[in-house]
Amino acid sequence: MTGISSFRQADIEEAEAYLDREPPAEIDPRLEPLVNEIISRVADKWTMLILEVLNEHGVMRFSEIGRAVDGISQKMLTQTLRQMEREGLVTRTIYPVVPPKVEYALTPLGDSLGRAFCGVWLWAERHIDEIESARAAFDACKDK
Amino acid sequence: MTGISSFRQADIEEAEAYLDREPPAEIDPRLEPLVNEIISRVADKWTMLILEVLNEHGVMRFSEIGRAVDGISQKMLTQTLRQMEREGLVTRTIYPVVPPKVEYALTPLGDSLGRAFCGVWLWAERHIDEIESARAAFDACKDK
């Protein structure tokens, strides 16, 4: 897992550009709960990590993903992959051989989600220092 | 709360542009856990919702935010605002009056985080239909 390294220079430049702007515009308010639901589902820890390794390695077997995603249990791996398949983020291909072989790959939709997160990755990367010093200052102040 | 309506047209256009690209580039791998930690903290449900209402309304009192963020308990409101303050996302201003008055506002850092999420909002909004039909297809298939 190399995180942000799975974005191209073009992605990064464009995402950087829009990081220096300001609000707003108009839209159907009924969309909000739906969008929130999708984001909270999709932004979960394991989903993001699996998205990353699949983006980097391309097609992978079940146990390969398990090895690549550090700390994930078999249960959560299965569960998260099922969810992602349900949302249309990954494809699941079963080879009727013995021992069983199942391959996972990102769909175009899953791929585009990875790119959508580019801006957030850049933000986090850019502001790590700022955040850590803010934390330190806050904690120091509270300790008195 | 109007969700995506708190982004400007310029943000949206730029975010849309980079949604149609592909991977990768190079970076320090040690950043990954840090970035992941920040994202998972910052991408949590309440943080995103509070970010939204503050972005829309500007300066707000504690109870105002509580009313604007539907369904949040007092505990989570306090807790999330403290975290956000600690990370440097919001400022907390106490007026020594009676009854107490405390105002919250986004810092420039908090503001920039809201903009960073623009791409994810756009992605979710754009693909709601695709996701819902994928889910329906998946579920229909499983029911047999």
Place this chain on the structure above:
DNA sequence: CGGAATCCTCGATGATACTG
């Protein structure tokens, strides 16, 4: 009003064991 403190519940997750 804006919290802090307490208690309590429930769901997400991990560990373990079994199977096609």
Place this chain on the structure above:
DNA sequence: CAGTATCATCGAGGATTCCG
């Protein structure tokens, strides 16, 4: 190998109460 099933735990989060 790629799961499913079951049990156990642990902590996030809600409800309630009290306070400056």
